[in-house]
Amino acid sequence: MNSKPQLVLDLAGVLVSNFSSSFWRRLSQSNDISFQDLREQFDTIRKDLWTGKIREDQFWTWLSNRIDRINIEEARGMLIESLEPLPAMDYLASWSRIADIHILSNHCKEWLESTLSRIEPFVKSITISNQVGLRKPELEIYKLVERNIENYELNQWILYIDDQEKNFKPVINLGWKTLLADNDHKWTEVVEPIILSNSL
Template identity: 40%
Template sequence: MPRPQLILDVAGVLVTNFSPQAWAGFSSGSVEASQVNLPHRFKEIKNDLWIGKMTEEGFWIWLNELFPDLSSKVDRSWILHQLKPLTAMKHVEAWSQYADIHLLSNHRIEWLTHLLDPILPFLRSTTISSEVGCCKPNREVYERVQTHLPREQAAVLFVDDQEKNLVTARTMGWYTLLADAEEEWMNQVSTFIIDVDGRDCKPMG
């Protein structure tokens, strides 16, 4: 029987998401800037940014156009300052003793490398949207992860902090678990991977 396969999202699971406070910092300047709903505007370009169609440089240009008064203060260092490891990051090494661990994330690899480097020895594969040119919830990116899983039937658990990203995973035959802000989901992961065939796991979703 193959080892359990644990597939983890990154933002909201291993690393913090961008906080509302961080976005609000952009609107603390001019009156014009305060009228920009940055989270809403970010949704307009998010898909292109995640799949690599928009370059990182293009992202800074986009921000400069929205907030010309703040453009000189915003660069990659601002992004890296916002992203912090969550508690689950400390458990990856221990989980890897029982399961093969894979990452599946909608993100920019440039913004994650410094956080993921310490756990790379414990990962079987990493699938980051900006590197592969597709993102969740499109089925193509899940199928890419599937190529890294054992050919023999194995119990697979996918953890993500957004319900919409779990739907396609279920059609792949994976168990799914919604990551909660209180990080209670980690207990269910431990139950899943310690029980080799996953039959005793009761994942959310």
């Protein structure tokens, strides 16, 4: 068994900002479609995008069919720019010295290249939903993370951090510990004490 604590982190809302609001607002400001309409229409394809059933290039085709005046290259750059690092990014090096870190995210890997290059030195595994055909909160994607843990055994101590409580139920049933990432980033202050005490 790997005796080191295991730390599983979401990306959007935990290590980088969620792209949705700022991206959709910027698009709607220069077009004849409202922010709300864009968000609602995106929700109809979100599952397929996150699980890879819709490829990234197909997403841009879908979007260009809804917005007349769109420069896809500029819009893609705008989306990637909206994924700004959050305070937790600065803790990865110190956390990696006391725990094995794993990344688990509902996202498109194609939008995360610069983020992943920054975090890769500190993590043991990266699971992005559109690469594995699964998404949170499906149980199988969490089991996939368990398979990425070296010498994993049942009842191993795992702390999972996400900004959405709906993603916690499956991992609680698996025996993982959970911590909600609040918008004020206060959660970053308690991670190390929790890991060192192996309790929550």
